[in-house]
Amino acid sequence: MVVRPLVSIVDDDESVRESLPDLLAELGYAAETFASAEEFLASDCIDRTRCLILDMAMPGMSGPDLQRELTRRRRAIPIVYITAYGDDMVRPHLLARGATECLFKPFSDTALRDALSSACLGR
Amino acid sequence: MTDAVSMDTDARLETAIPNGAASLESILRTDELLDRPSRPPDYAKENSALVALVGALADHPATILQTLADKVLDVLQADSAGLSLLTRDGNRFYWAAIAGAWGPHIGGGTPRNFGPCGDVLDRNVPMLFTHWERRYPYLGTALPLAEEGLLVPFFVSGKSVGTIWAIAHNSRRKFDREDLRLLESMGRFASAAYQTVDSIEDLKSQITARERAETELRKLTDGLEGQVLLRTEELGRRNSELSEARARLAEEKFWLQRSEAFLSEAQRLSHTGSWHLNLRTGKVAWSQELAAILGPDAEQTKDSDPLFLQRIHPEDRATVAQARAAAFSEKKDFELEYRLLLPGGAIKHVHAVGHCLASEPDTEYIGAVLDITERKRAEEELRRSEAFLAQAQRLSRTGSFSWRVATDEITWSEQLYRIFEFDPQVPVTLASIRARVHPEDLHLVDHIVSWARGGIGDCEYEHRLQMPDGGVKYLHLRVHGVRDEQDRLEYIGAVQDVTQRRLSEQALDKAQTELAHMARVSSLGVLTASIAHEVNQPLAGIINNANTCMRMLAASPANIEGARETARRTIRDANRASDVVTRLRTLFGKKDVSAEPVDLNEIAQEVIALSLAQMQRNRVVLRTELGDGLPRITGDRVQLQQVILNLLLNASDAMSGIDDRPRTLVVRTVADTGGGAQLSVQDAGVGLEPQALGRLFEAFYTTKAGGMGIGLSVSRSIIERHHGRLWATPNDGPGATFSFSLPCTAEAAADGSPAFRIAAVTDAEHVMRSL
Numbered sequence: 030m031v032v033r034p035l036v037s038i039v040d041d042d043e044s045v046r047e048s049l050p051d052l053l054a055e056l057g058y059a060a061e062t063f064a065s066a067e068e069f070l071a072s073d074c075i076d077r078t079r080c081l082i083l084d085m086a087m088p089g090m091s092g093p094d095l096q097r098e099l100t101r102r103r104r105a106i107p108i109v110y111i112t113a114y115g116d117d118m119v120r121p122h123l124l125a126r127g128a129t130e131c132l133f134k135p136f137s138d139t140a141l142r143d144a145l146s147s148a149c150l151g152r
Numbered sequence: 153m154t155d156a157v158s159m160d161t162d163a164r165l166e167t168a169i170p171n172g173a174a175s176l177e178s179i180l181r182t183d184e185l186l187d188r189p190s191r192p193p194d195y196a197k198e199n200s201a202l203v204a205l206v207g208a209l210a211d212h213p214a215t216i217l218q219t220l221a222d223k224v225l226d227v228l229q230a231d232s233a234g235l236s237l238l239t240r241d242g243n244r245f246y247w248a249a250i251a252g253a254w255g256p257h258i259g260g261g262t263p264r265n266f267g268p269c270g271d272v273l274d275r276n277v278p279m280l281f282t283h284w285e286r287r288y289p290y291l292g293t294a295l296p297l298a299e300e301g302l303l304v305p306f307f308v309s310g311k312s313v314g315t316i317w318a319i320a321h322n323s324r325r326k327f328d329r330e331d332l333r334l335l336e337s338m339g340r341f342a343s344a345a346y347q348t349v350d351s352i353e354d355l356k357s358q359i360t361a362r363e364r365a366e367t368e369l370r371k372l373t374d375g376l377e378g379q380v381l382l383r384t385e386e387l388g389r390r391n392s393e394l395s396e397a398r399a400r401l402a403e404e405k406f407w408l409q410r411s412e413a414f415l416s417e418a419q420r421l422s423h424t425g426s427w428h429l430n431l432r433t434g435k436v437a438w439s440q441e442l443a444a445i446l447g448p449d450a451e452q453t454k455d456s457d458p459l460f461l462q463r464i465h466p467e468d469r470a471t472v473a474q475a476r477a478a479a480f481s482e483k484k485d486f487e488l489e490y491r492l493l494l495p496g497g498a499i500k501h502v503h504a505v506g507h508c509l510a511s512e513p514d515t516e517y518i519g520a521v522l523d524i525t526e527r528k529r530a531e532e533e534l535r536r537s538e539a540f541l542a543q544a545q546r547l548s549r550t551g552s553f554s555w556r557v558a559t560d561e562i563t564w565s566e567q568l569y570r571i572f573e574f575d576p577q578v579p580v581t582l583a584s585i586r587a588r589v590h591p592e593d594l595h596l597v598d599h600i601v602s603w604a605r606g607g608i609g610d611c612e613y614e615h616r617l618q619m620p621d622g623g624v625k626y627l628h629l630r631v632h633g634v635r636d637e638q639d640r641l642e643y644i645g646a647v648q649d650v651t652q653r654r655l656s657e658q659a660l661d662k663a664q665t666e667l668a669h670m671a672r673v674s675s676l677g678v679l680t681a682s683i684a685h686e687v688n689q690p691l692a693g694i695i696n697n698a699n700t701c702m703r704m705l706a707a708s709p710a711n712i713e714g715a716r717e718t719a720r721r722t723i724r725d726a727n728r729a730s731d732v733v734t735r736l737r738t739l740f741g742k743k744d745v746s747a748e749p750v751d752l753n754e755i756a757q758e759v760i761a762l763s764l765a766q767m768q769r770n771r772v773v774l775r776t777e778l779g780d781g782l783p784r785i786t787g788d789r790v791q792l793q794q795v796i797l798n799l800l801l802n803a804s805d806a807m808s809g810i811d812d813r814p815r816t817l818v819v820r821t822v823a824d825t826g827g828g829a830q831l832s833v834q835d836a837g838v839g840l841e842p843q844a845l846g847r848l849f850e851a852f853y854t855t856k857a858g859g860m861g862i863g864l865s866v867s868r869s870i871i872e873r874h875h876g877r878l879w880a881t882p883n884d885g886p887g888a889t890f891s892f893s894l895p896c897t898a899e900a901a902a903d904g905s906p907a908f909r910i911a912a913v914t915d916a917e918h919v920m921r922s923l
Contacts, residue, residue: 042689042692042693044689044690044692044693044694044696044721044725044728045689045692045693045696047693047721048692048693048696048697048700048718048721048725049696051697051700051704051714051717051718052696052697052699052700052703055700055703055704055707086685111692113684113685113686113688113689113692114684114685133688134688134689134691134692135688135691135692135693135694135695135696136692136695137695137699138695138696138699138700138703
């Protein structure tokens, strides 16, 4: 059996945490969900995670905060940002900061698949 | 005087103050006199006595001394009274007249130094004695003895010549102060009587010789008598003429003195001194007031022209001297104003005139010097306070004016000329003022002027000026009506140039409006993002689940159970999205729409009142033409007012860049043909582009730089909810007209369409002005 690459999902929105793992499973990924950046940092999933689907705005640590923390810990995990604030200004900013992709909620399954592919294969 | 006393009898006693005789002090009671109770003065009796005496003196001079003695006895109610006179050699007194108990002693007497009479003359004062025989034995022979004797000296030509006396022979009668007074009074008469007696004595001795001489003379003068009579008559006439002339002179002198007194008083009151100068002699005369003007010391010194010149202020002296000299040389009048410098440093301003009285050989001048120091000071005060006022007006940019309504005579302060930029040399008229008034404010000014002509009152108003360079000034006026003493109407007013203030206010207002708009736009942006976030979250879940569901169903074998689960979650997320919308509606939703009877004119007037300040700031001239008899409509008063406000603000905004014509805005209401009511807002603004007409009421369509394009869209929604219609038409002239009509029976049924509910967001003024 092929070991599915682990995708960790960090989002404070429950709808996303509930719906994404099934979709990821359909797309051939294993998924772990975390309701906050702090929860993810406290978990043992960091080293196993091949790609991080990260909500941008969360209570407590934000997505970019987590990205900075991981950089500080020298954990170079590809990041796909997802955000409900459909701001065109945000995306190039995040990409420039090293994110693989930035998806605006709601996003299509194909957009997600493409983003994950480039994240897991491109590195 | 006749020595009637027997010298033989006296000779024996001439040296008789025996050893052991009582001392003079021991027989004196003079001190007691003043302490004794006194009867009140009896002037009537005194007077009648004196009158009787005077009568006696005229009719029976030979017996006057006896009459006097009788009267003293009577008036003093004494027991004896009489007169003792010094003989011519001064060695003796003889008793010239005696009345009462001592009457038989008449003709008797005492040596000068041996009786109380001598003491009285020695001391030259009235004296009261008791039992004088204890010192003067000679008087022991004069019976009855004297219990008390009161003696008063009398004089002729300052020389004492005798005494007048009264005696009480027993203690029944004690002399008092009143007795002394009466005796002194009669003593004064005694001196007159004495002289008469003296003359009588002389006459008696001379009369024989005179009679003889007169007989001789009469013989001589008989022939001359006629002439003498004539001369005497003439002399008498001359005398009477002379005395008449003297009387006239006296009267003239009296009047002259009076008029001099008047003149002097007038000079004092008017601070005017006068002078007289003789050029040839150099003699000068000052009035009292002139001396007073020249200083207190000048009143003490002799009038002198050099002193006068010396009193002139050094800075003026040469000029005055020169002017005077010039006038003197040409014998002309002169008039000068100069200062005096008085000793002590006081300065006086005087106005001096000189008038030449040319009369050969002397040239004389008379003149007046008027002290105008007070006037100068008052003038200076006035000038100072006027200068202060002018300065204050300049600093506060406030001018003042007065306007006499009947004559249209206008007085302006210096600052007002400056504000209006008028030439101060040109008289101000209502027409020239009117020419400066901003054309849009002319009607206001005309209205005020006609109001002011109509009757007295106060008012306060503002209007603008249109300056020749195109600039605009804002004036604030306060006007107060008064009536002068002749009941003529006059307005006085203060005019403040408030241009700076108004421009600052406008700038501030504009900045505030822009700031508020920015704040609203940015908060709206935040709001939008927040709504998007809230909705996007469940949408993301829905789409994820739906995609998963599709994939599970497409798999082979199809994962039905998984698909069912994701479909279930899809439904749940959709419900969640719906909840978000409901929450938003609760958050921003308007209270339920009410349906009440509404008077369109009334709500229009309320909105106009609310927005008037804003209109004035935008210099919009707002006119209303509200129709009568509008049908009553039913609807939501607040929502309809939102629509009217939106239309008014749009109209105002449309004219904000218009400066070549009045920013006229007309709000008009009419009953429309369909039985409903119609309101229109007509502006003179930029107007409507033909292609814009179709899109005007679309949401998010805007022609305004800061606008969001929601106002008209919302407005139309509201009107349509009221079953009415909102439309726009271009004007024949500049600008556009927005109108709505409402049916009179409009049922404001809230149909609850979400589009409407969201559009009709809260707080009318704030949101709608920001959109």
